[in-house]
Each structure stands twice: as structure tokens, then as C-alpha cells.
Amino acid sequence: MRSLMLRLVGFTSAPVISALAPFILLPVISRIVGADGWANFSAGQSIGVLGMVAVMFGWGILGPVRVARSSTDRERAIILHDSLRSRLALACIALPAAGAAAYLISGTSYRAETVAIAVAMAAGGLTPAWFCIGRGDARGLMIFDAAPKVVAAILSLPFLLVWGNVLSYPIFLFALTVPAYAVHAWLYAHSRWRDGQTPGRLAAVLRQLAGTAAIDATGNAYGSTSIPIATAGLNSVDASAFASADRAYRIGTLLVVAVGNALQAWTLDPEAADARARQRFAVLVHMLVGLVGGAAIAMLGPWATAVVFGADVAAAPIPSALFGIAFVCISTATPLIRNLLIPAGRISVVLGSTVVAAVIGVTIMILGALSRSAEVVALGVVSSETSALLVLVVPAVMAYRRLGGAQTRE
Known part of the structure; x- marks a missing residue:
């Protein structure tokens, strides 16, 4: 239990620190750019997330499982090397595409900054965070993922406060x-670790990842498009208020990711004495995080965003409540996907849930944008997360029941 608590502290602190870095800057940025620029900048961040997903191409889902199940440094180095080859190739396409999309969807206010943040965040697809998670390496997660983001925020802060230079942040990032x-x-994928192993063909690597990449892509089709859709359809005031509600929700989901990162390698440990008990513990922790976090977003969202981002762009009560419900669903679904269905090879089930969620959620979001209703766009977000969870529950229970003693002894 002591080792588990240390793991929780280590893997929770790194993402939280990473999240606090831009969080320190966002209140400053929101006040510099105003209502028009805030919606554009937030849309650029969301587009950057989509670009990052394209670069990752499923490694963030399948990668930690493969690394956690590998037994030697050589195996892990080969996995990381294959991922780098595929992600670098995709980055050559995804980064320019993210910049172009941000340019086209944003208004004239702070357009250059919107494009820059989209490109900088898309480059995050090259992160080794998933590899550190699979290895159970909280220190590496801190050094190679969280620390550079913190330093970027610290260095750009005086440029923001003194000169109002928003462009400095994506440049430093x-x-x-x-x-x-x-x-x-260089440290973990160098040829000295691979023992001269010939790398697999890039096309073959991409084909192996196609299923998980599709899950990631469809999941983010409804997970990261709400702000661009709201920006395109709502007036600048409503779009900025919606962006603040979404930002509070996204900051909260970082805690879900942190808890999932902390528990995944421990839950999937092939030497576990009781695999089912670990799975139950992971699900219960995520449900608790979802309930507490969802209540906080629903009840404190409007007040907190007014304090943090400014009263002019504060979140409205109804979208905040809907985002709170969505938070409960996404937190509950996370261990079902990461610890049960993906390790069990039920990729088609997870893909099916994300397709259903994307169709339902994006349709409702677009209807909300067309009707110029931030509440309906937020309803699209909660509908997508709820429908995904409902599709996942029964297959996850079946996967849990199949664990039994056989897996425990492996």
C-alpha cells in the first residue's frame, strides 16, 4: 500500500504541476486578449490538442500497456523507437495542418497567437509521457514532460505582465x-539499448496502431471540438463564457488522467496477487474523483472562472452543470477503457463507443452552434460522454469477469 501511495503522489503531482503551468498564465492571457481574443485562443488550444492526437496516433492508449507488459530495457527501447519514427512522420503533417486550421477558424483578434498555440500544443504529441507511465517512472514524467512546461510558463510570465506579449508563451512552450x-x-531509444534490432516498417507500425488511433481520433472529435464549434457559431461573449466553462472542465480532467496514470501499471501488474481487487479499486477511485470533481465544476464553475479568467468571460451556470455531469462520466469510463477493455483486446468495443459518442455529441454541438445556444453545445458534450459510458459498461463487466485466477498467475 505504501508503494501505491507513493505512485499516486508521483504520478498525480507531475500532471498537476504541468497543468498549473498554463493555469498560471491563462488568467493573465484572458485579461490581455479580451472576449474576442479569448475565444480564439481557446479554439487554438483545442485545435492543438487535435493535432497532438494525430501525432500520437494511438500511442497514448496502447503504448503504456505494451511498455507495462514488457520485461526488458531492449523491448521497451524498441517500442519507443517505433513510436518516434511514426510520430515524427505524422508531426510533419499534423503541425502545419493544426496551424492552418487555427488560422481559418479564428477571427482577426490575436490570430497569430492562436496559430502559434495550436502548433506548440500539437508538438506535444511527441511527449514521452505515455512511455514513463508504462514504466512506472514518475521521475521521468516530471523531468521530460512537466518541467519544460513549467519553465516555459515562468519565462513567458514577465513578457505577458510587462509587455502583454501573448506570443511569448507558445514560443517558449x-x-x-x-x-x-x-x-x-536519446536516453531510452538509442541503438545501444536495441542491440542492433532492425526497426519494423513504418507502414506496419501504423497499421498495428490504426484501431487505437481511430479511438483517439473519434474520442477527440467530440472531446476537443466543442470550443471550435462554439467559436464558429456563437457570438464572441457567449463563446468566451463557454470557453471558460470548458477550460475548467479540461483542467479537471487532468486529475482523471493523473489518477489513471498512477494506477495503470499497478492495476495491470502481471504479478498481482488479486487482479480483480486492483481493478475494483481503480474503478472506485475514479468514480470518487468523478463525483467530487463534477460537483465542484457544477457548483463552483461560474464563480471560479469569474475569479480566475475575469467576470467578462465567466462561465454560465447551466453549461457548468452540464460539464460537471460530463466529468463524472469521463472519469468513470477511464479505468474501463485503460485497464479492462484495451488490455483485453476489445479495441472494437472502445472504438464503437467513441463513434457513437462522436455522432451524438458532435451533432448536438452543431445544432447548438446553429441555434446560437451555449447550453445546447454543452449538452452535446455531456451527451457524448454519457453515451460512451453506457456502451462501455457491459463489455467492461464481461472483461472483468474473465480475469479470474489464470491472469493472476501469469
């Missing part, structure tokens, strides 16, 4: 994170 990713690659 890109300039510090990418070299950190490169250092990690």
Missing part, C-alpha cells in the same frame, strides 16, 4: 518541450 522530448529519446 515549443522551444523547451521539443528538446526535452529529444533528450528522452
